[in-house]
Amino acid sequence: MTFIDRLLKNAPLATRREITPKLGFALTVLLALVWLIPFLWMGVATLRPASDGINLMAELMPSLRPTLDNVRDAWEIGDFPRYFINTTIICSGILLVQFVTITLAGFAFARLDFAGKTPIFYLFLMQLMLVPVLLIVPNLRIVAQFGLYDTLTGVMMPFFASAFGTFLMRQAFEAIPTELEDAALIDGASLLQRIRHIYVPLSLPSFSAFAIISVTSHWNDFLWPLMVINSPDKRPLTVGLSVFTATAEGTQAWGTIAAGTLMVIAPLLITFLIFQKRFISSFVTSGIK
Amino acid sequence: MSLAEPAALPVAASVPPRLHMLKRFSHRFKASLPAYLLLLPSLVFLALFTYGAMGRVIIDALYQRATPKAPLRFVGLDNISGVLADPAFTGAVVNSLVYAVGTAIPSIALALLFALALARTNAVTSALRAALFLPVLIPMVAASALFLFIFLPNVGLLDYYIGRVLPVLPNWLGDPDIALYAIMIITVWKNAGYYMLFFLAGLQSVPEDVMEAAHLDGAGPFMRLRYIILPELKPTFLFVIVIATLNAVTQVDHVFVMTKGGPSNATNLVLFYIYQQAVEHYDIGKASAATLLTLAALMSLTALSFRTMANREGGR
Numbered sequence A: 001m002t003f004i005d006r007l008l009k010n011a012p013l014a015t016r017r018e019i020t021p022k023l024g025f026a027l028t029v030l031l032a033l034v035w036l037i038p039f040l041w042m043g044v045a046t047l048r049p050a051s052d053g054i055n056l057m058a059e060l061m062p063s064l065r066p067t068l069d070n071v072r073d074a075w076e077i078g079d080f081p082r083y084f085i086n087t088t089i090i091c092s093g094i095l096l097v098q099f100v101t102i103t104l105a106g107f108a109f110a111r112l113d114f115a116g117k118t119p120i121f122y123l124f125l126m127q128l129m130l131v132p133v134l135l136i137v138p139n140l141r142i143v144a145q146f147g148l149y150d151t152l153t154g155v156m157m158p159f160f161a162s163a164f165g166t167f168l169m170r171q172a173f174e175a176i177p178t179e180l181e182d183a184a185l186i187d188g189a190s191l192l193q194r195i196r197h198i199y200v201p202l203s204l205p206s207f208s209a210f211a212i213i214s215v216t217s218h219w220n221d222f223l224w225p226l227m228v229i230n231s232p233d234k235r236p237l238t239v240g241l242s243v244f245t246a247t248a249e250g251t252q253a254w255g256t257i258a259a260g261t262l263m264v265i266a267p268l269l270i271t272f273l274i275f276q277k278r279f280i281s282s283f284v285t286s287g288i289k
Numbered sequence B: 001m002s003l004a005e006p007a008a009l010p011v012a013a014s015v016p017p018r019l020h021m022l023k024r025f026s027h028r029f030k031a032s033l034p035a036y037l038l039l040l041p042s043l044v045f046l047a048l049f050t051y052g053a054m055g056r057v058i059i060d061a062l063y064q065r066a067t068p069k070a071p072l073r074f075v076g077l078d079n080i081s082g083v084l085a086d087p088a089f090t091g092a093v094v095n096s097l098v099y100a101v102g103t104a105i106p107s108i109a110l111a112l113l114f115a116l117a118l119a120r121t122n123a124v125t126s127a128l129r130a131a132l133f134l135p136v137l138i139p140m141v142a143a144s145a146l147f148l149f150i151f152l153p154n155v156g157l158l159d160y161y162i163g164r165v166l167p168v169l170p171n172w173l174g175d176p177d178i179a180l181y182a183i184m185i186i187t188v189w190k191n192a193g194y195y196m197l198f199f200l201a202g203l204q205s206v207p208e209d210v211m212e213a214a215h216l217d218g219a220g221p222f223m224r225l226r227y228i229i230l231p232e233l234k235p236t237f238l239f240v241i242v243i244a245t246l247n248a249v250t251q252v253d254h255v256f257v258m259t260k261g262g263p264s265n266a267t268n269l270v271l272f273y274i275y276q277q278a279v280e281h282y283d284i285g286k287a288s289a290a291t292l293l294t295l296a297a298l299m300s301l302t303a304l305s306f307r308t309m310a311n312r313e314g315g316r
Helices: A002-007 A013-018 A022-046 A069-077 A080-111 A117-129 A132-145 A152-159 A163-174 A178-186 A191-202 A204-220 A223-228 A237-250 A254-274 A276-286 B017-062 B078-085 B087-117 B123-137 B140-150 B157-162 B179-203 B208-216 B221-232 B234-250 B253-259 B270-280 B284-315
Strands: none
Touching: A022 A069, A022 A254, A022 B087, A022 B123, A022 B140, A022 B179, A069 A237, A069 A254, A080 A117, A080 A152, A080 A163, A080 A191, A080 A204, A080 A237, A080 A254, A080 B017, A117 A163, A117 B017, A117 B284, A132 A152, A132 A223, A132 B017, A132 B234, A132 B270, A132 B284, A152 A223, A152 B017, A163 A204, A178 A191, A191 A204, A204 A254, A204 A276, A223 A237, A223 B253, A223 B270, A237 A254, A237 B140, A237 B253, A254 A276, A254 B123, A254 B140, A276 B123, A276 B179, B017 B078, B017 B284, B078 B087, B078 B284, B087 B123, B087 B179, B087 B234, B087 B270, B123 B179, B140 B157, B140 B179, B140 B253, B179 B234, B179 B253, B208 B221, B221 B234, B234 B270, B234 B284, B270 B284
């Protein structure tokens, strides 16, 4: 992982000096501003009073009489607290089970020798290629057979095992010196005790990197919960927002759509702005969301 | 912990060879048992939702029931040929290809530009990186909600500002010739910042002494980019191309929110077609056949690129 540490510092001196022609840098600055326009509009439109009318809706200059009416309306029309709770339950439920499964499996691959290790390892590897999003139709039928259609557990279940997480933990565990474990072994610690008291505490950075990737991707999931969930009160934020947008679009209430969108993306954006470096290095480690 | 096997097992000389092997096997299995128990929780879910699902797709594509209670009947390649003969599916394949190429190339090119410009870290570049990375974090559904307004005819953001310069504006999401390109803009906006990270990481492997030597030899920035940096970034390119392709096939949330595949199937992508067949037409056979074809295409593509990557690494 050494390159990630360096990533956030500097490219090598000579590279730095040569690859930043002024024109390219200027273009990048310009594009970064363009990239922010949708966010800017969202903020400005959220605070714009309805009396400004549809013709000023696209104006990026903020209104001089800002109002929270749109936020209040969005809050009342959509059941955002409920959606928020559902998404939180889904993300934390997935993450908790994943922590258990990836720790155990990661440890087995990192430290144990067993019959069939290589074929089983390939079995895990294949999951990365068998894109889960494409398996939604059979997975929906499997979830239904378990009687979990229209339940939050049904939304969570296909993600309980994570090949990516297993590989990440395997890597982290392999880096831990065996001497530490040998000492615990002499003290009579059982296998699970050694995992719990030596490997897990020493791998917290990897756990947090995995948590960031896992929560970000499931926070943003849409298609799968859309298919599993039927009851309005079990909708996660993304599905709730899409229904809300479709309803409000009919009434041309763009201010409330902006406010609703803001409510959906604010938690992750705020977390990102606080833990920027963590996020960026996790995303580089992952490669696969 | 090391569960190293004893070098030789105390097996009596009178034991017949078969039993001997069985004993060896059972010993090996016993020694492996802790590992199997640790792997079990993961394997259960993998077996169900990856391999079980894969098997299910194959069965659903090859067999069918006339009625829900009727026994399974082998229909062979009927579903697959049915899908291949469906103009909506072939249209979706073409759209997906256009979409994949048309989003991958600009977002990778932009990502490279961003990474080269922001390789140095200071307060300004980290703010710019954050700005470019923000879209990666928001749900596609939220991005779509924002772009719905951006593309809105007449009063939308694009028409409001560009309309002051250009007299005639297209109906971004309503025109079948343009709608696919309009939703491609969202994908480029959302993914370029993500790919930028990989190029930033890749730039770390450019050897400093080679750059220094080229500099002393009088190679200009363009020469150094062309002959040193780009060749060094080849593995990153391959990796990002694979991810961009996967993203193009698996991200369809914007199609759901913005166009529902329309107008006249112009924005229908393969995954949306699968969803339509399964959820709207209840045609599991067709949906499974389409899933199978897409998975086969994607898997051979990733396998091919990883093999190229492995060959390259080995050749060094």
